[in-house]
Amino acid sequence: MTWKQTSLSNQLRIELSDDHEHYIYVQRARVYCLLLLCGLMIPNTSGNKIPFFYLQFFMDVERCATYSWGGATLACLYHNLCEAALAKRTDVGGALTLLQLWAWKRIPNIRPKMLNPVPIDYVPCAVAQFIWRSYAMRNLPDVCVDGRPIWTSITTLICWNMVEPHLPQRVLRQFGIVQLYIPLVNRFHGTDFAKQNRRGKSGRNWVEWHANHIQDWDNRHNMVWTDLEYSMEPIATDEYMDWCRWITVVYLTKPDVHAEEGFHETASSHNYAVETLHKIRHFLSEQDMTGRPDLFTISRMVEDGLQISGEAETMDYRPS
Numbered sequence: 001m002t003w004k005q006t007s008l009s010n011q012l013r014i015e016l017s018d019d020h021e022h023y024i025y026v027q028r029a030r031v032y033c034l035l036l037l038c039g040l041m042i043p044n045t046s047g048n049k050i051p052f053f054y055l056q057f058f059m060d061v062e063r064c065a066t067y068s069w070g071g072a073t074l075a076c077l078y079h080n081l082c083e084a085a086l087a088k089r090t091d092v093g094g095a096l097t098l099l100q101l102w103a104w105k106r107i108p109n110i111r112p113k114m115l116n117p118v119p120i121d122y123v124p125c126a127v128a129q130f131i132w133r134s135y136a137m138r139n140l141p142d143v144c145v146d147g148r149p150i151w152t153s154i155t156t157l158i159c160w161n162m163v164e165p166h167l168p169q170r171v172l173r174q175f176g177i178v179q180l181y182i183p184l185v186n187r188f189h190g191t192d193f194a195k196q197n198r199r200g201k202s203g204r205n206w207v208e209w210h211a212n213h214i215q216d217w218d219n220r221h222n223m224v225w226t227d228l229e230y231s232m233e234p235i236a237t238d239e240y241m242d243w244c245r246w247i248t249v250v251y252l253t254k255p256d257v258h259a260e261e262g263f264h265e266t267a268s269s270h271n272y273a274v275e276t277l278h279k280i281r282h283f284l285s286e287q288d289m290t291g292r293p294d295l296f297t298i299s300r301m302v303e304d305g306l307q308i309s310g311e312a313e314t315m316d317y318r319p320s
Helices: 005-011 022-041 052-058 069-084 096-106 211-218 238-247 267-285 293-308 312-316
Strands: 002-004 049-051 155-159 162-166
Touching: 005 022, 005 049, 022 049, 022 052, 022 069, 049 052, 069 096, 069 155, 069 162, 155 211, 267 293, 267 312, 293 312
Parallel strands: none
Antiparallel strands: 002 049, 155 162
């Protein structure tokens, strides 16, 4: 059973006075919570429908504050992003506003244009341009840092029928920790990924179904990543960067096809040129250039090109 968001929103237009019974205000609070939860935090792909079963979490308004709504939001977002990557999906749910703000905060060159921008030369996003710790120098309110003890906990995030892994050891730089190379393990989701929907499972007890994952969550304080080497700068080991460049998808568009005005028209072409220079330098570094000043000249020209392009850090790693 579902409700439409517009129907719930209409309830908020009814003015309340100080003369109503207490339960009327509690009902209004539940409406606000449902709209916030299913309209912003864990929306589905319908765009305007709210599942009825979420109401049970607001029956006790005091207890609902003890639930990990942030964990549920991330579980829903991660799950929907995985589903969106499947070839048959044409839509996506989850907290996409959160994802968009996350991207704008950490990747400066995809932010929308400001009305009165500070002039700056555009350079396609390089490794060093990603902002890993965008809040490091900010005084955040207590509510934003209450969960700090489990930020690096290797656990599971649960949202009703959806379960997703929380793997901070793969993004340690955002916690001010040196990123090590960590070999890939078996995929968290096997053949059961597509079966995590609620269709045809009205009688399933999800608490029992996800008992092992719930136990992992309950044990989250004991699963904090402890192999730590802190750094003020976002640093990754050479071994990790070699692996990262090897598995990273470099192009979202074809390098020889420029986008329409309003997008970064030459970003793919820039990356392709940088990658070509990088491969030339790597090739020359493996050659015996004794008595070959021409090769030294070419190598220096390539290095200068990478420096001017703002891609000097690529010289420290092997080509992708």
